[in-house]
Amino acid sequence: MTITTDLWHHFGRTRAERDRTVPRAFHWLWSQEGGPGSEILGDLTGKVIGDLGAGAARQAAHLATHQAPARVDAVDASPAQHAMATDLFGHLAPRLRIVRSDAVKHLRTTAGTYDVLYSVFGAVDFTDPRELLPVVAAGLRPGGLLAFSTLAHYLGGAPAESDVVPADIPAKTPDGEATTMRRWVLQEHLWTKVLDESGFTQIDVNVLPPAVEGPRSAATLLVTAVCQA
Ligand SMILES: C[S@@+](CC[C@H](N)C(=O)[O-])C[C@H]1O[C@@H](n2cnc3c(N)ncnc32)[C@H](O)[C@@H]1O
Numbered sequence: 001m002t003i004t005t006d007l008w009h010h011f012g013r014t015r016a017e018r019d020r021t022v023p024r025a026f027h028w029l030w031s032q033e034g035g036p037g038s039e040i041l042g043d044l045t046g047k048v049i050g051d052l053g054a055g056a057a058r059q060a061a062h063l064a065t066h067q068a069p070a071r072v073d074a075v076d077a078s079p080a081q082h083a084m085a086t087d088l089f090g091h092l093a094p095r096l097r098i099v100r101s102d103a104v105k106h107l108r109t110t111a112g113t114y115d116v117l118y119s120v121f122g123a124v125d126f127t128d129p130r131e132l133l134p135v136v137a138a139g140l141r142p143g144g145l146l147a148f149s150t151l152a153h154y155l156g157g158a159p160a161e162s163d164v165v166p167a168d169i170p171a172k173t174p175d176g177e178a179t180t181m182r183r184w185v186l187q188e189h190l191w192t193k194v195l196d197e198s199g200f201t202q203i204d205v206n207v208l209p210p211a212v213e214g215p216r217s218a219a220t221l222l223v224t225a226v227c228q229a
Contacts, residue, residue, distance in 0.1 A: 030218045031210055049118070051072065052103040054098075076100065076122075119147075137227050142227055146227070
């Protein structure tokens with residue numbers, strides 16, 4: 001049996017202790033303030049939506065509450081994030097469904113289900129795009145939309161990769177030991193190439209500058225693409 005350490009144990013924990021509210025706005029930017037919002041996803045009325053790497057499901061809770069989708073599935077592989085999301089927003093069922101699963105595994109069992117799939121610095125950042133994006137295309141209905149935000153460069157300013165390769169970035173185990181995890185920080189043209197190879201069309205990549213400059217600020221790539229009919 002393989003036991004995987006949950007490297008997302010600490011993420012969002014401090015905020016969850018003091019803020020249990022459904023966010024009033026949806027943000028794509030790394031800073032989680034300002035910039036475009038859920039209008040990027042189009043009219044969500046009656047649509048089936050999936051958040052890939054939803055974390056505490058704050059964005060998914062926002063859509064379930066402030067829009068009128070048929071359902072939002074907040075998918076996350078981390079047991080800690082799943083527990084946090086269930087504690088914070090479990091009461092929004094059945095419109096919000098909190099799913100503990102790896103995104104690739106989940107999408108392999110849900111072919112043709114979704115009208116819209118999105119990721120806010122979520123599964124798209126931390127999963128090999130050549131493995132994930134083809135199953136994202138399969139999970140969408142023909143003509144369905146994928147939107148994701150990801151880092152335009154590394155935190156600290158180093159440029160994005162010029163090949164489809166991950167970097168080992170610092171992470172912490174649940175008991176606080178330093179370790180690493182893989183993150184894909186890719187140049188714009190590489191996202192376009194892998195999306196094209198994965199069955200997407202109408203690929204659009206926008207670079208959004210940080211709302212506020214600071215040592216941990218970063219530009220965001222906001223990418224949208226349509227699943228080929
Ligand atoms: C930086 S957090 C972002 C969470 C949330 N989207 C937000 O904006 O707060 C990344 C999340 O992606 C999840 N994740 C990474 N790879 C995943 C995968 N292959 N399948 C499902 N979840 C994944 C992690 O467990 C983590 O909760």
